[in-house]
Amino acid sequence: MTSRSYQGRHYSGRHRNGSRGPRLPRALSAGFVLPTTAAAALVVTATGAATVAQQSGAESTIALTGQQTAMARVQEAADTSASTDIAVRRQDASMQTAALQGRAEAQQRAARAAKRKAAAEAQARAEAERKARAAAREAERQAKKWVRPVGIWNLTSGFGWRWGKQHDGIDLAAPTGTPLYAMSQGTVTQAGWEGEFGYKVEIQYWDGSVSWYGHMSRIDVVAGQTVLPGSQVGLVGNTGHSFGSHLHFEIQTSAVGDNPVDPVPWLQTHGLW
Numbered sequence: 329m330t331s332r333s334y335q336g337r338h339y340s341g342r343h344r345n346g347s348r349g350p351r352l353p354r355a356l357s358a359g360f361v362l363p364t365t366a367a368a369a370l371v372v373t374a375t376g377a378a379t380v381a382q383q384s385g386a387e388s389t390i391a392l393t394g395q396q397t398a399m400a401r402v403q404e405a406a407d408t409s410a411s412t413d414i415a416v417r418r419q420d421a422s423m424q425t426a427a428l429q430g431r432a433e434a435q436q437r438a439a440r441a442a443k444r445k446a447a448a449e450a451q452a453r454a455e456a457e458r459k460a461r462a463a464a465r466e467a468e469r470q471a472k473k474w475v476r477p478v479g480i481w482n483l484t485s486g487f488g489w490r491w492g493k494q495h496d497g498i499d500l501a502a503p504t505g506t507p508l509y510a511m512s513q514g515t516v517t518q519a520g521w522e523g524e525f526g527y528k529v530e531i532q533y534w535d536g537s538v539s540w541y542g543h544m545s546r547i548d549v550v551a552g553q554t555v556l557p558g559s560q561v562g563l564v565g566n567t568g569h570s571f572g573s574h575l576h577f578e579i580q581t582s583a584v585g586d587n588p589v590d591p592v593p594w595l596q597t598h599g600l601w
């Protein structure tokens with residue numbers, strides 16, 4: 329057993345145990361039979377012996393066979409591999425957790441942004457609706473306001489008996505060509521020549537009352553036309569049974585028949601006198 333070939337195959341360097349220093353396996357396989365409690369730690373020494381640290385703090389050494397030492401190495405390598413694997417998996421898991429958390433936060437941010445946007449849009453809609461309602465109210469107010477039929481307010485003849493006959497309106501003197509206006513929102517019920525009235529325009533307003541303009545020199549509207557406060561309907565003139573340029577102005581209580589009322593109190597109640 330001292331031949332060169334034997335020595336070549338078995339020189340001590342190939343089977344040195346523990347040449348890389350002591351090892352501390354973290355788990356022990358079923359191949360180990362320890363005389364102490366399961367809480368003991370095993371230290372593999374350079375000579376193939378194991379030191380067991382017991383709970384009491386005392387140490388005892390047990391001899392390990394070459395096979396047991398090899399098993400300890402394999403166990404240790406498996407432990408190292410397993411702990412590396414666990415570390416990698418832990419890292420993967422924590423990265424996945426972070427990614428999920430990031431996604432969840434991004435979703436929450438998006439949800440908050442969507443909520444803010446929806447709220448802003450709802451506010452804008454409400455504001456637009458409020459403005460539209462205000463505009464509609466203002467348009468209605470403008471349409472239902474009352475204005476005078478003529479800019480020159482020079483009363484020359486009142487309502488009632490005059491020269492032995494009933495005068496069904498008032499006369500407002502103004503030069504021929506002075507513009508005549510609709511007094512509020514309404515519809516032209518008649519426009520044209522009518523005997524003693526000369527050129528005449530009748531307008532029924534939104535409150536039901538009717539105005540007659542007589543002796544006009546020109547008519548600018550047609551029957552059925554809608555008018556607004558201040559719409560020009562024609563010009564002052566001296567047509568029909570008239571002596572001097574003026575507006576003959578009547579207020580009727582209905583669009584049909586002839587039911588005149590004194591225009592002065594009517595103008596007063598409409599804030600125009």
Ligand SMILES: [Zn+2]
Pocket residue numbers: 485495497498499575576577
């Ligand atoms: Zn008159």
